[in-house]
Structure formats: structure tokens, C-alpha cells
Amino acid sequence: MVIPEPRPCREVIILAANTIALLIPYGPAFSREFVVDLGAWEQPAENSVPALVHGIKFSDGVEFDIRMDGDGELVVYHDEFVPGEGGIAERCIESLSTSELKSKGVVTFDELLSNSNFTDAWGSTGKTVDIEIKIPHPVTKIDTDQYLESVFDLINEGVGPLDLPDKTTIVSSFSPRISTVAKSSSFEIPVTRLMPRIRSWGRYWRIKRIVAMPHFAMTSVPTMASSFREEGMESIGMALDYIVGWTRFVGPGKTVGIRGKGLRRLHKSLRGMGIFVWPAPLGIEDDLIDAGVSLVSDNMNPDLFVKPDGSVRWPRPASQPLDDEWRDAFTSSDVDEYGDLIREASSSLPEWNELSSERKSEIVVQRGRRSFWQGSEEKWKSESELGLPWGCPRIIGHRGSGKTHGG
Template sequence: MTVWNQPKENSIDALLHGMQFADGVEFDLRLSSDGDFVVYHNELVPGEGPKSERSIERMGTDELRSHGIVTFDGLLSQRPFTDAWQAGGKTANIEFKVPHPAAQIDDVDGYLRAMMRLLEEKLGPFDLPDRSALIYSFSPRIGPVAKSVGFEFPVTRLSPYLRPWGSKPIRRLVGTPNFILSTVTGLIKQHRKEGMPALAMALQYLQGWERFVHLGTPMAIRGGGLERLNRARAGMGLHVWPAPLELEASMLEAGFSLISDNMDPRVVSLPDGGARWSRPASQPLDEEWRERLDTAADSERADLIKEAGESLPTWSELGVSRRRGIVVEQGRRMFWTGSEDKWAAEAEGGLPWGSPRLTGHRGAGDTD
């Protein structure tokens, strides 16, 4: 396989790669001072000078573009990206970023409302399939604001709550009390009460010693802890980050949607020896192909994966009975509520939120 150079996060190349290589992408949106979207994670552009002058929200779109920052319009002009998104089975998880305090934007609700209206305007012409976009935010205001404006896209909060500025260690430190006080069961109940179709949470809620710091019975990615989790969420989507390669197969089998930084197409085998298939939702393997890939020698897998990608039908190309078979198996295994007919009908309108997906973090992985 040719050399792969990981593209810069949130770049056009990264987002194209993630949308084509995986089941979709996660990326960040901010508003420029002239009220347009840019695709950027950090709250400030690099450099010297006052933070107020480097705040994204205080800078115009043209100036931000001169710093190499991608506009949302630039991304939407890429037909390979939008065609894949419109075809069905691919999901874009869009994180709404709120401004750094130096931007001096105190009306967070107004800022979120402006983002919601603009996103509806930008995406309206594309007539996206159901359940092909999910809006994230760390802001606890995302749900109430979405409800107040009748926002047409589903939203969810990222947990634990992290403030929108500061270094990674400081953000995590400040977020520790929220992590300790928010149990998985409590989050499920809160999200369901607010009508959110999915959770989005750090892996530490489910794996490692950190999951034991909460009150109540811990959840897990295997065994009894997994059964408790799936019975509690009952078909609600669960988006988890990070997604280490050594846990990828277990997490997908558990029914989680992964936000992965491992988008290297040269990785064809997982640490446990099994083959890696990066499109479990948008181009599901059948039993024959899964066996072929898992039993192949490591040296043969790249060619076989390429062949599978060229021959297997995508989610939108699958027949009704095949789609039904997939969601019925998932629904039974993960204790979804409702009937098999309900799950099958939902699948005809778009991949159910409870179905596991593999998405590229900031397109092709974090490079910050």
C-alpha cells in the first residue's frame, strides 16, 4: 500500500478521507465575526498578541481563510463529501463550539440560535437522509435552545462537561467534578427527558478504574456491565471517544458508535489479530466476507479489503430484507425497545441511532 500522510485535522483532505474511509466524520464548527461557519477546533488562531484579536469569533471569514482555516461552504462544495453523505449510511457528527471569553460574546443562547439557523440554511438544499447528522456541544444549553427554536437536527451534550477554553490538562481537571457526579444511568435519564436520541461520552465512563468513582452500579463494554448499559439505553445511540484499536472490535460489538483517531488505511489488522473493517454501518460485511477477512494472512488483507470495498453494497444499496436482518439482530442483542417491525421501518428511513458506527475524529484523526 502507498504511503499515507495523515492530513491536518478539520481540513478538506481530512474530512474527505474520513467520509470515504469510515462511516462518517466528526468535525467542529464556529462562527466568524461576519456570521459564517468555519471548520475549526481551537478557540484562538496560533500566534502572538491579545487573545481578543485571535478569537475566531472576532475575525472575519476572509482573514480566517488566510490562516488556512476551512469554511463550511468550502466543505459543502466538495461533491465526493456531499454525495457520500446524501447516499445514506454515513453520519456527520457536528460539534458546535462556543466562544472563548476573550471574544466577549456573553449571549451563549443567542450564539447557539444563530448557529442552528445557519446550519438549517446551509444543509436544507441537500435533503439529507434521516439520522445522517447529529449536533454535539459541551454547552448544557444545547438542548433547551434547540427546543426553543424547533431545530430540525437532533442534538446531544458531550459528557463530561468541559469548559470551552484552556489547555487539555486544565480542561480535564476542571471537568473532573462533573465526571464524578454524572453517572451513566443519570445521563441516560437526562438525555431521554430532553428528547436526545444519543449519548456522547468519554470512554472513562465505561472502561478503566475511573468508571468506579461514580455512585451506583458501574457500566462496562463487556459482560454484566454491558448488559446493564444496553438495557438502560434501550436503543439510544452511544457515541464514545477515544476508540483505541485494541478495544475497537469489542466496542463495536457492544453497540457503540466510535469517534476514532485511527484513520490510517494501512491498518488492516487489529491488535487481537482480526481484520479491521472501517465501514461497519455504511457498508456492512456479510458473514462470508467477515470470515474471508479474518482467516486471511495479514499480507493478504489489504487487497481483500480493497476488493470488499469495491464489491459489497452500501447501506443504501442493501435490499429491504438485508437491512431488516441487520437491525433485528442488533435490536435483539442490544435490548432495543419496540417491535422488530418498528426497527425495520426505522431502518428504511435511515440507519437507527442505536446501530454502531465508526467515525473519523476531525476527519482523519486529531493532529492538534
């Protein structure tokens, strides 16, 4: 099954309807943040080593962006080109040398992998790392398939020696070619395509979103799940707009959501596949986790203890899950006690790899039943010993500790 590209005859209508939708910011209920103690935390720059180390320790894992520079080395960078004067072509990451980029503060993938604080957490504490491959700007005239194949080889070269457990790494991209090239390259790390398709050109993020609207309006979650499953992908990465808000009614087919019948249809479509969404407003974080949806979050402040509804904010539901005793402790406590309780829980609760087989099975079976996973409970239990299934929701730090500029 192939996910359809938009039909030209509908583009004008689709563009008008969805431009309005995505130019409207989330309302106050989604954006308010209640902070008990702001403390002295300073958010590190996105995609930096400090940001990624903080993110992987504080939450269930991190997402970061990689590109291949002019010397054929992987660097951790989001945008197509560096700031400055001159034409785009000469400022594209793929046109610049490693030394030039490092002089501008850009981190290489090898530098990140040489940081033991990062790799130790990645390999031994049930964390998840989402490596997003950014496609070069068209002005570079770099062939997408060849580029993806080269990046896959470099990822294997860097990650292979770490001997990471299963279900700890996923590689994603907006390119519709990622699955095909991964198969032809015999790339064994799970991959997924991000939806809707965001083109690899354009100076302004909002304009990129507008251009993506026809594709957004022509695709639905059930169609994506079916197509991705046929291609062998185990997870879907998508914009929050597909499952939350009135924009979820724009696409074809039956509507999915995070509550009621919409949630049931979502689970029936996924059948145990993982789902990662962005952005992840703090006000609906619990709803997303309860729905079995992993979220890519910009809320990585360790001093943020309380969500908008007054409940505690626990940032590691997957890699260090709360037990009933700790849930009761938080429920029966006052807001001003949350900070001390979170610190105590962080130091005393076991991480995923430290849990007993019985506890892992309990968590996975409970989620599998709620989300209508395929297969038997015995199968889920056996897979839980290999790693946390993709269908279990995670909180992932966006670009490490949250984005600090751009889209």
C-alpha cells in the same frame, strides 16, 4: 430530570482522584498498532476538506468542529483562538473576519458543503456526520443561547438544500444549553450534549480535562441516558472513561461497561439510544463495536489493515457492513492477504442504501435484540428504511481523518 453539577464540598476529593486517572495514558494493549503496509498515505490536517473527504469515504462518517467567525460565517475549526502573538481576545475565532481566517488556512462550512465528493457521500451512502458546535471563549462576552441559535440557523441554511436522509446528521456540543436552545429555535436536526462538560476556556487540553473531573465524577451513564431521553435526545456523546477502565467506578450508581453485567446495564440504560465515545484505542475497537458503541476514531490510515489481536480492521461496520461470507474470508486468510481482501470487499460489498430491505431488517433486528432496544421488531424494521438507527455502532473519523494537534 437535571444532570447535577458538582457539589463544592466534594470537589477536592473528586479532583484528586480523577486527575490521577486521566493523567495516566492508556497502556500498550490499547495503543499498539499493527500495520501490514504503511504505503504512502499522508494524514491531512484536521478539519480540512481533504481530511473530511477522506474520513467520510474511508469510515462510517466524520466528526468536525464549527465556530461562527466575526463576520457571522461558520468555519471549521477546533480551538478557541488562532496561534500567534497578542491577547486571546483579538485572536478568538469569533473576533476575526472570514478573510483573515481563510488566509490562515481555515475552511468555511460553505466551502465544505460545496465539495461534491463530501456531500455525495453524506447524502447517498449511509454515512453519518457529527457537527460539533464549539462555544466561544468567555473573553468574547458572547451570549451562549444567542450564539447557538445563530449557529443553528446557519446550519439549517447550509444543510437544508442537501435534502439529507434521516439518521445521517447529528449536532453536538459540550454546552448544557444545546437541547433547550434547539427546541426554542425549532431546530429539527437531532442534537446531543457531550459529557462530561468541557469548559470553553483554558489554554491547555489536559488542564481542561482536570477541571471537568468534578462533573465527570458526579454523573453516571444511567442518569445521563434518562435525562437525555426526557429531553428528546436520541444519542449520547461521552468520554470513553465512563465505560472503560477503573474510572468507570468513580461516578455514582451502578457501573456500566462493555462486557458482562456492565454491558447489560449499559444496554438497559440506553434502551436503543445511540452512544458515541472518544478516544477509541484500536486495541478495543472490536469490543466497542460488539457492545453497540459508536466510536470517534483517530485511526484513519487506509493502510492499517490489522488490529493488535491480529484480526482484520474493517472501518465501515455500519455504512458497508460485512456479510457472513466476507467474515469467513477474513477469518480464514493470512495477515499478509488482508490488504487485497479489504480492497476487494470495499469494491464489491453493497453500501447501506444499496442493501435490500430484508438485509437491513436483519442487521437492525439482530442489534436490537442484543442491545435490548425499546419497541417491537416491526418498529425497528420500519425505522431501518428511514436510515440506520442511532443504536447501530459506527466508526466516525475524528476531525475528518484524525486529530493532528491539540486535545
